[in-house]
Amino acid sequence: MSKNLSKKDKRKVRLDSLPSRDELIAHIREKDGPSIRRDIARTFGVRGAERAKLRRMLIELENDGLIARSNKQKWSPSDRLPPVTVLVVYDIDEDGYPLVKPVNWDEGKPYPFIELKTGSKNVKAPGLGDRILCRLQPNGEQTYKAILMRHVSKDAKEIIGIFRETNEGGLLESIDRRNSKDIFISDNHKGDAKDGELIKVGLIPGKHYGMSRAKVIKPICDASSSGAISMIAIHESDIPFEFSEPLLSATEKLEQPKNIARKDYRDVPLITIDGTNARDFDDAVFAEPDKSADNPDGWHLIVAIADVSWFVRPDSILDREAYKRGNSVYFPDRVVPMLPPALSNNLCSLLPNQERACLAVDLWITKTGVLLSHKFQRAIIKSFGRFNYEQVENIYNGAPSPIPRSHIDNLYMAFKSLSHERKNRGTLELDLPETKIVLERQGNVKSINTIKRLDSHRLIEEFMITANIAAGTELTRLNKPAIFRIHDEPDKEKLEVLRRVLAEFKTNLPKSKIYRASDFNTLLTKLKKHPNSQLINELILRSQSRAEYSPQNIGHFGLNIRKYAHFTSPIRRYADLLVHRSLIRGLGLEKTCKDEEKLAENTIDSFIKIGEHISATDRRAVNAERNANDRYTAAFLSRYLGELFTGVISGVTKAGLFIRLDKIGAEGFVPASRLTGNRYVFDSKKYTLSNKQLGIKHRLGEKVEIRIIEANGIKSSSIFEINNDDKSIQRQRKKTKKSYRKIKKK
Known part of the structure; x- marks a missing residue:
């Protein structure tokens, strides 16, 4: 600081050294442990009389619920909500009560339980999408009572419902029993909607006497049609489901690579193993005993994955659409694919006896399933057959086989080695039944069946996990920005909830600073014969963090794997396509393709943004699939x-x-x-x-x-x-x- 400055100027400089509220909060959140006030002052260069102002700022942030004080001088981030905050009605419960959450809440965290009271008879009860200013009173851990002070605004809301024609105009009949109020649609706003059709409407803002009003955005389908349920899920989740004409035209000129140096695996008996109703086949597998004397009783595996990156070029019209969708979405009656059918069902699908471009990985494992080495290379294959899980299981158990039985036997013996490694690794082993909704030809629910989990299912799962480990290991070695599949350890608050609930079952979850997946396995093994074993499995699943995509690799808690990246499904997951591009670019595999342009390199910042987007589309798909399954289940129960x-x-x-x-x-x-x-x-x-x-x-x-x-x-x-x-x-x-x-x- 210059000696020529006046006292007034010096004071001004010192005032400018005070951090803003946002800077203070960011600093405290970045610290691994509590922040000491003295260290905060030193970090921001706060001196003398300004320290008192810094102290008052910290107290104000504490009063607002943004930071918490562990003792007189130490401050930490706070999960407590501020005493006055804006909430949004995100749902209506079964009894018609509004369910609220804080605006801008981190969707990766569970919502706090907030009991809403209107506070005054003069304050109108909020509806779906309403934003309200509330005074909060803590009522236990992550539990609050909220007193409604006033309405702030209403989220712009699009709603799905059934159009009903009346003498006075149109009505939108709710398809959600928890929010059963009808909405008026005037003749000027009904467009081409017909009686009994599912439609999407936009609420018309403003104060209206009587019913709310809306304008038809577009008709969807007949509400009584067989596809109505999945179309509701698609539109409520805003899932793109139609491909534009320009995009479909872009697929017409695509073809398999020709006259380009690729590893020739056409004579290797690779086979695909999928569900009976699968439409896209993006992985083929092979196993044989390792001939190397250095790996006695070990195995050589090949996992060949469709080379989607050959067809979907960075920043092309196909790439932009795949990024927007993020992944394919699966319903009982249809699939909403990430890629158009010309790719997902044909050019990129490993159909039997058809030459297909692949990105293959050779894997060498020991007799106990430890991955010794791997090698990625672009290849061309010709699948020896398309098998389903039941068929492969039956062949292994003695049924006739269309290919030499040794090919199937080798797969199972390699799988047993991988299973040994899985057990040693300590993967989280939840035992939860998986159900399948079976439809009749007319689209009605025929039955809801529990899927019997076979060794053939586990075999493919272990082959894919091993290939994903190889991909994660290679990307780490290359030390370039890439997308990993990460799964954080369970949140402490969720574990505390789990501990309290398990106590009700007379079961103890030991307190520990660091939990491993194997700790939960020990508990599950102990409770295997407990009458509520299935529910306990569900509760442990609920306590886990949500898996995400990120360039910042923190490992995969559930699988207990440090380096893991999704590699095996680029037809249906954009993350896998990115992993393929990173491997091809990092290993120089595009050099083998003379006519191919260089793959663009993403920066760490762009990968962070992409990771957040595809994590969101992943959650969107899960929610949409659950939405549809719940509706199909309700339709099935209606006969009882x-x-x-x-x-x-x-x-x-x-x-x-x-x-x-x-x-x-x-x-x-x-x-x-x-x-x-x-x-x-x-x-x-x-x-x-x-x-x-x-x-x-x-x-x-x-x-x-x-x-x-x-x-x-x-x-x-x-x-x-x-x-x-x-x-x-x-x-x-x-x-x-x-x-x-x-x-x-x-």
Whole structure:
């Protein structure tokens, strides 16, 4: 600082050294541990009298819930919400209560439980999409009571519903029973909509007397048609599902590479193994004993993956569309592909007896499944056959085979070696049934079946995981920006919730600073014969973090793998296409393709942005698939209205109970309003719903008998009521009396 500055100027310079609120918060969040006030002052060059102002700033941030004080001088990031904040209504529960979350909430974290009260009769109850200013009162860990102060604004909202023609104009009939209010559509705003059609509308902003108003954006399909359910999921999740004419035209000139030096694997008996109804075949496998004397009883594997990067060039019209979609989305009645059919079902599909361009990886593993080495190369293959899982399993067990049996036997023996390594590695082994919705030709649900998991399923899974490990290892060695599949360790708050819930099952989750996947396996093995084993598996799954895509590799917690990248499905995942490009570029494999332009190199910043986008499209696909499956399940249950089923309580909320039916595996909801009596109290720590007056306490894992009272596929409603509630009351009262007698004797 210059000596010629006046005292006033010097004071101004010192004032400028005070950090802004955002700078303070960023600094505290970047620290691994608590930030000491003295160190904060030193970092920002705050001196003298300005230290008092810094202290006041820290206290203000604490009062706003943005940072927390661990003692008088130490500050840490805070998960506590500020006392006054803006919330948005993201859903309406089964009883019509608005469910709210903070605006700009990190979608990777579970929402805090916020109980909303309107506070005044003069304040209108908020609807879906409303933003509201609320005063929050902490009511336990990540639990709040919210007093509605005023409405702020309404999110621009597009809604799906059924168009109904009336004498006064059109109505949008809700397809969500939790938000059942009809919306008025004037003749000027109905467009080409016809009675009974599914339509997408946009809400018309402004104050309206009576019903809200909307304008038809576009008709979708007949609400009674076989494809209506999946179309609802597609439109509600804003999934792109149509390919433009220019894009389809771009595929017409594409063809397999010719006269280009590639590894010739056409004589290698590579085969594809997929589900019975699979439409795209992007991986082929082969195994043989390793002939090297340095690897006794070891194996040589080949995993050949469709070379999508040959056809989809960076920043081409195909590439931009694939990036936008992020991944393919799978519904019971259709697939919304990432790539147009000319690629996904033909040029990039490893069809039997057809020459196809691949990016192959040779893998050498020991007899105990340890990956010794690998080699990536561009190749050309000719698949020896298209097999399904059941067919391969039957051949291994003695059924006739269209190819030499030794090819199948080798695959299984290599798989056993890989299984040995998987066990040693300590991969998280959840045992959860997978269901499949089977449709009739007309599109109605024929059955909901539990998929029997075969060794052939596990075989392909282990071959693909090993190829992905090789890809992650190679990308790390190349030391260039790339996309990894990462899975963080479980969040401490989620583990605390899991610990409390397991305690209700008389099960202890040991406290530990560092958890490994194998720790959960030990617990699951111990509880394998527990009557609520399936629910415990589900609870452990819920406690895990969500896997994501990122150039910042932190490893994969669930698989217990340090270097892991998705390599095996570039037809249906944009991440895998990026991994292929990174490998081809890093290994110089484009040099073998004379007519091919150099692959563009992404920067770390661009990969961060891409990773966030494809992680979001991945979540979008999962949510859309779950949405459709829930509606199909409700449609299936509609034929059993009034009938009794047994089930288990799989979820407890203030609004009611989620019940998973035995055998079928379908899940429905018992609203609190349909439970015997009223005044039920929700315990957010133990996940129970209790009525002290009647001596009833509903908890996770409780066996119940229910009656289906409402089921509608289009409206996604599966509503149950507990049939044995009266018996449950008597049982609970007996327990209460026994406990009281014991206390009295003491």
